[in-house]
Amino acid sequence: MSTGAAGQVPPSGRTQVAVLGGGLLGMTLALRLAERGFSVTLLDAAPAPGGLAGAQTIGGYSWDSFYHVLLLSDRNTRALIDELGLGSLVRWGRTRTGFFSDGAMHSMSNTVEFLRFPPLSLIDKLRLGGTIFLASRLRDARRLERELATDWLRRWSGPRVLERIWLPLLRSKLGENWRIASAAFIWAIIARMYAARRSGLKEEMFGYIEGGYSQVLAALTQRLQAAGVSLFHGVPASAIHDRGHGVELTMADGGTLAFDRLVATVPTPAFAALCPQLDAAERERLGAVVYQGVVCSTLLTRRALSPYYVTNITDPGIALTGVIEMTALVDRAHFGGHSLVYLPRYLAQDDPAWSRSDADFERDAIESLRRMHPHFEAADIVDFKVARARHVLAIPTLDYTDRAMPPLATSMPHVTLLNSAQIAQGTLNVNETLGVIEQRLPALLQRLQAAS
Ligand SMILES: Cc1cc2nc3c(=O)[nH]c(=O)nc-3n(C[C@H](O)[C@H](O)[C@H](O)COP(=O)(O)OP(=O)(O)OC[C@H]3O[C@@H](n4cnc5c(N)ncnc54)[C@H](O)[C@@H]3O)c2cc1C
Structure with missing residues (x-):
């Protein structure tokens, strides 16, 4: 991509908007803006589209770099899939959940199995069930932002259930950041778990898209091209400046591009690093995420x-x-009869594990899987890949909405921020990410149209 001199606004008469960040949020937003008559350019640092929803090739098969499932209740995601004409590619299936506890594997896939689950006493189970029920009934999770998840869980589930069930689960979702998560996080997790479980025996039901999320990305790319959006991948930006009459975007190759407006959908720390003009108070707020x-x-x-x-x-x-x-969930026939397994390890920014090599992770995986599944052998592995993403989820910390959630507007009149850190009292998933667009589009359009 060649970049030109700053300040040159293309002479089309339509407002030229840059969308920086081509994950699912940036791609969908670019489509919505193009549909409303803006001239849109989508730019992304990565060589391929989709950000966290992007694909990898493993053993010659293409599937998501990070695992994705759909829930029946994912209204925004399902609407997008239908809009792209991909509804017939969605498959639904019942799934089961296991717990590896005290050196043994237990199934905890329905109410009967839950009641039989040996690591907890009957009282513990009642308290655990009661906590889940209470959380599923709470409609306003805002007040849960005032209390740490661990304090709230200790109160409702008791210290033993906290130790044996909740803390390992919190660690598995948040790494060391479990210490700072508010009770709103656990509420959001329970709400999503609950939504995945159908009535009756409360069995879990998930969906996936035949071929993986790359099908959505390919269809979105086609839709964007048809709507006249200019798409550029492999073009990391290094700075954003508001020049009074518009925006100057400096690219890592040193070139600059000019737009009337820019909407950044990149993670909050990346946005703060790109914008030297932000004032101290804004920087402090963005730094709180x-x-x-x-x-x-x-x-x-x-x-x-x-x-x-x-x-x-x-x-x-x-x-x-x-x-x-x-x-x-997915038919093994998609992978030549092989099994596709993900081993996520969620890490805080300062975790020493970031510096570990792929070979280190493979060694850990083999050792752990052999202990969990005695029939597993290293020779069973056909291919092994490691994907890393530094900025995935904004932790719902105490008073997150009031204290830390980044606002749409910035002190740079032509620059707006729209990203998944603006999900209120939720957990990260595509449905909530698309919900950020739905909730904020009216305010965003006003800002884009405002004369400056
Ligand atoms: C392990 C894992 C499991 C998940 N499981 C599920 C699931 O089961 N179901 C579900 O619905 N969701 C799931 N998700 C969440 C889902 O992937 C996200 O909600 C969604 O992909 C977020 O999209 P986004 O566009 O907001 O962010 P991103 O995909 O992070 O997009 C941000 C983009 O900004 C670009 N960028 C950053 N800096 C710059 C720069 N300087 N210049 C240019 N571009 C830049 C990046 O390259 C990236 O493409 C999962 C995510 C992970 C990581």
Whole structure:
């Protein structure tokens, strides 16, 4: 991509908007803006589209770098899939959940199994069930932002359930950041878990798209091209300046581009680093958003590990925080009869594990899986990949909405921020990410149209 001199606004008469960041949020937003008559350019640092929803090739098969499932209640995601004409590619299936606890695997996939779950006493189970029920009934989670997740859970579930169930689960989702998460986080997790469980025996139901999320990305790319959006990948930006009459975007190759307006959909720390003109108060607020990262190993294996889509690990002797067996949901025929397994490890920004090599993660994976599944052998592995993402989820910390959530508007009149850190009292998923667009589009359009 060649970049030109700053200040040259293309002479089309339509407002020229740059959308910086080509994940699902940036791509969908670019489409919505093009549909409303803006001249849109989408720019992304990565060589391929989709950000966290992008694909990798493993053992010759293409599937998501990070595992994704749909819920029946994912209204925004399903509407987008239908809009793109991909509704017929969605498959739904019942899945099971395992718990690896005290050196043994337990199924906890429905109410009966929950009642039989040996690591907890009957009183513990009643308190755990009561906590989940209470959270599922709470409609206003805003007040839960005032209390730490661990304090709230200790109060409702008791210290033993906190130790044995909630803390391992919090660690598996948040790494060391479990210490700073508010009770709103646990509420959002329970609400999503609950939504995945159908009535009756409360069995879990998930969906996926045949071919993975790359099908959505390909269809969105086509739609964007048809709507006249200019798409550029592999073009990292290094600075954003508001020049009074418009925006100057400096690219890592030193070139500059000029636009009337810019909407950034990049993670909050990346945005703060790109904008030297932000004032001290804005910088402080943006700096208050604490991000969680993930290192996610993917294995293609000759044999299935288990019947569980998710295995939660509450056994401190295992170096993994969870196992996601995608082929417990997706037909193994998609992978030549092999099993596709993800091993996510969620990390705080300062975790020393960021510097570990792919080989280190592979060693951990083999050792842990052999302890969990005695039939598993290293020779079963057909291919092994490691994907890393530093800025995945903005942790819902205490008073997150009032204290830390980044506002749409910035002190740079032509520059706006729209990203997943603006999800209120939720957890990160595509549905909530698309919800950010739905909720904020009217305010964004006003800002884009405002004369300056
Ligand atoms: C392990 C994991 C599991 C998940 N599981 C599910 C699931 O089961 N179901 C579900 O619905 N969701 C799931 N998600 C969440 C889902 O992937 C996200 O909600 C969604 O992809 C977020 O999209 P985004 O556009 O907001 O962010 P991103 O995808 O992070 O996009 C941001 C983009 O900004 C670009 N960028 C950053 N800096 C610059 C720069 N300087 N210049 C140019 N571009 C830049 C990046 O390259 C990136 O493409 C999961 C995510 C992870 C990581």
